[in-house]
Structures are given as structure tokens and as C-alpha cells.
Amino acid sequence: MRANSFLIYNRAMPEFHALVPAAGYGARMGHELPKQYLPLAGQPLIFHALNTLCASPEIATVFVVLAPDDALFHTYEWPHFGDKLQPLYCGGATRAESVANGLLASELEPDDWVLVHDAARPCLTQAHVARLIAELRDDEVGGILAVPVADTLKRADDQGRIARTEDRAGLWQAQTPQMFRAGLLAQALRQCGNVTDEASAIEALGLRPRLVLGESTNFKVTYPQDLLLAELLLGQKGK
Ligand code: C5P
Numbered sequence: 001m002r003a004n005s006f007l008i009y010n011r012a013m014p015e016f017h018a019l020v021p022a023a024g025y026g027a028r029m030g031h032e033l034p035k036q037y038l039p040l041a042g043q044p045l046i047f048h049a050l051n052t053l054c055a056s057p058e059i060a061t062v063f064v065v066l067a068p069d070d071a072l073f074h075t076y077e078w079p080h081f082g083d084k085l086q087p088l089y090c091g092g093a094t095r096a097e098s099v100a101n102g103l104l105a106s107e108l109e110p111d112d113w114v115l116v117h118d119a120a121r122p123c124l125t126q127a128h129v130a131r132l133i134a135e136l137r138d139d140e141v142g143g144i145l146a147v148p149v150a151d152t153l154k155r156a157d158d159q160g161r162i163a164r165t166e167d168r169a170g171l172w173q174a175q176t177p178q179m180f181r182a183g184l185l186a187q188a189l190r191q192c193g194n195v196t197d198e199a200s201a202i203e204a205l206g207l208r209p210r211l212v213l214g215e216s217t218n219f220k221v222t223y224p225q226d227l228l229l230a231e232l233l234l235g236q237k238g239k
Pocket residue numbers: 020021022023024025026036065091092093094095098099117118119120220221222
């Protein structure tokens with residue numbers, strides 16, 4: 001990739017931090033309780049991702065970005081996370097705004113790596129985190145966990161009929177964590193409009209994030225039936 005003026009790093013030993021946007025309401029779950037607090041395997045849904053990230057020996061801090069009026073987070077016990085878990089009450093109107101606000105409030109060094117992970121992906125494992133960090137720690141740009149698209153893709157017309165079949169060759173499904181330098185990501189999010197993931201903001205700068213092979217088990221809980229699948233997978237984890 002061509003040399004780029006965005007990519008000048010000075011710190012000899014950048015740190016790794018995680019940032020979990022959790023200021024959404026999860027309207028598609030059709031529940032009054034925000035998605036991140038729905039019960040899953042005996043804990044609020046967000047617990048599972050925080051548990052994995054806090055247990056990672058490579059991650060120094062786990063910032064969780066909450067809505068300014070969040071009245072639930074402090075009502076739960078976060079037993080063994082200690083000071084590694086840092087709630088920030090600065091969520092915005094969109095996911096991108098929540099991440100941008102969280103980066104500002106976290107006061108990370110521009111060279112530090114930040115792993116942004118959806119609160120709604122509870123089946124993240126240590127192996128996923130370790131692979132992402134190992135593959136990207138010497139990368140100029142950073143990248144994301146993703147999986148190649150497995151299904152045949154149909155484009156719908158406005159009557160719910162198939163307009164055409166899309167070519168799936170070379171298509172990947174983006175997951176999280178998405179790992180970028182804190183300074184670069186903050187700049188990218190400032191410059192772009194509303195994007196649905198961090199990589200899109202980095203791409204808008206003309207950079208090309210790496211795709212790191214993840215697993216389909218790291219899916220995002222979006223619809224009520226996803227909770228059952230997540231519960232089954234989390235039940236397997238301890239076995
Ligand atoms: O709604 P969706 O599942 O796409 O949200 C992805 C992640 O972004 C969730 O963890 C959600 O809480 C977070 N989010 C946020 N601020 C918003 C909207 C979503 O932190 N305004």
C-alpha cells in the first residue's frame with residue numbers, strides 16, 4: 001500500500017484497548033429493555049463480551065460507551081473486572097457517534113490500538129481476540145474480523161420478489177472487533193458521515209483495512225431467536 005500521511009506512528013510500545021459501544025436500544029428485538037441488558041445465560045447480554053475482553057491479557061482497558069441517561073449499567077455487579085472496565089456515559093444518536101464520543105472521552109494516545117466491539121456479539125472468544133491482535137499488531141492500517149459470505153445472495157425488488165442473484169465471490173461479512181489506531185479512527189469518524197462500522201470510516205480515507213478470518217459463531221444478536229442460539233453457544237464454551 002502507498003505511503004500515507006495518516007500513518008506516522010511514534011510510540012515504541014502502543015497499548016491495546018477495547019471500546020464497546022452500548023448506547024443503542026436494539027429496536028429489532030422488540031423489547032422494552034435495551035438489547036445489551038436482555039438476560040442471556042444468567043447475565044445481561046453485554047456481560048459476555050465484556051467478560052472476554054476484560055480477561056484478555058493483551059488488553060489494558062475496556063471502555064464501555066453508554067447512553068448519557070443509562071440507569072441500568074450501575075445496577076449490575078461486574079464482579080472481577082475491577083478498574084479494567086471503564087464506563088463512559090457519552091453515547092450518541094448513532095453507533096458511529098457513540099464510538100467517536102467514546103474515543104474522545106477515553107483520552108487514548110493516538111498510536112494506541114483500539115478494538116471496537118459490539119455489545120451485541122456475546123460469543124466472542126479469547127481465540128478471536130488473540131488472532132485479531134496477532135495478525136494486525138504490525139499492520140499499517142488495521143482491520144477487522146470477518147467471514148466469507150456462505151449463502152447465495154438475492155437482491156429484492158419493491159414487491160418482495162427476487163430482482164436478481166448477486167455474485168458472492170469476494171464478499172465478506174464484517175464482524176467486530178475492528179482494530180485501528182485510536183488517532184486514525186477518531187480522525188476518520190470525524191470526517192465521514194454516519195457509517196455502520198469503523199472500517200467504513202477508515203475506507204473513506206482511502207485506506208484498505210485487512211480482513212482477518214473470524215467465525216460465524218461471533219454473530220450479532222439482532223432478532224429474538226438469536227438469543228437462543230447465543231445461549232446454546234455460551235453453554236458449550238465452558239465444556
Ligand atoms: O443496533 P445495532 O445492533 O446495529 O448496534 C450495534 C452496537 O452499537 C450495539 O452494541 C449498540 O448498543 C451500539 N450502539 C450505540 N449507540 C447507538 C446505536 C447503537 O452504542 N446510538
